[in-house]
Amino acid sequence: MRVVLAAASTLALAAAPTSAFAVEYLSAEQAAKLMFPDADAFEPRTVTLDAAQLQQLEAQGVRGRSANWSVRIARQGGAALGYVVTDEVIGKVELISYAVGVALDGSIKQIEILAYRESHGFEVRLPAWRRQFVGKNAGSALRVGEDIANISGATLSCTHVTEGVRRIVAVVGLARRVGALPS
């Protein structure tokens, strides 16, 4: 028998109960491969939105937040298969890292939580919750309580991840329309 305590456990044992809590489930690369298993390359690209484009997003009811977005374009033999955008939103007080896979037609292919750092609200990782996003696009409401169900006890995580996904879908849509991403 051999037991090797995780670093977090030794820390927790030494310093009595602690709420420190951080789990990295996937790297951005792993998530991208998971979402587009057929892709043979992921081209990194930074999409920069100008002031007018940010206003356009605002008009769609999406706060643009950031002008620069890093997107991975999934490619197979040079042809684009879709996009993977990684982002972070605040859960309650800590950041949740997540990735959104968007198909070439602008619909959501997959959502993955990359890292979660809080003791509560981890239920956003549940596959059933994340599956609700699949197939939705910029025309969908993408709001908790409308087309996305809340999880009791994880309201803030659900709301913030959903807002983040709505923003990403809108940004990808806009970038495709203006030719900043292949479509």
Add this chain to the structure above:
Amino acid sequence: MFGTLIEIGIATVDPAAPQASHDAAFATLAALQACLSRFEDDSDIARFNALPAGASLTVRPDTRAVLTAADELRQASAGLFDISVGSGPDAWCLDGDRLHKLDDRVRLDLGGIGKGYAVDCAVQLLVDRRIDTGWVNAGGDLRVFGDIDLPIHVRDESAGGVRPFATLHDGAFATSRFGAHARAQLATGRGSPAPLAHVSVAAPRCLWADALTKIVAISGDVAHPLLARHGAQAWQH
């Protein structure tokens, strides 16, 4: 099964082996549940509970093995380990394969030890079937064998969430939560109440990991002498 979800993981090079072994392991677990669970009318334990004082019954070999271990723990822990859950710690006695009931009120419950034994049996079956590497997890009573370091995450029952705790190689691991509303609290009926805590025990065999979590929690002693006797280690967290 056993009031929980059971997971069996098998790693082997022979593609035909896993399904048959998997099914056989589940069949073993089902047979054990039928003889150990107090909720199965025909189990040895349910039949014992229905007996009047002074009567006895012949128990099956698996029941005997679990009761023998429970008896050893009862004696070695001065009654802290109590499968009668307070209904009569000394009102049962095992004589060979005869289980005697000494008091009408005594009711046995192998909830604190039976799952661990069942996991050991399932692992033994897989090893006998030449499965090199795998694990059996009965709702957190876990045993892993072969060349694998299995990561263990512990769920925080009071605050929610899970956190990585350790990796385990060739051994067993069990965690219990104890506190004001935990059943083990009722079982002791003595001493000061244990503080709210999770207790984890790693041991070579799952029966001891499962049972020793109760002894550590009730005694509050993560260095309880019984741990060393069974090659176990405990953590309160």
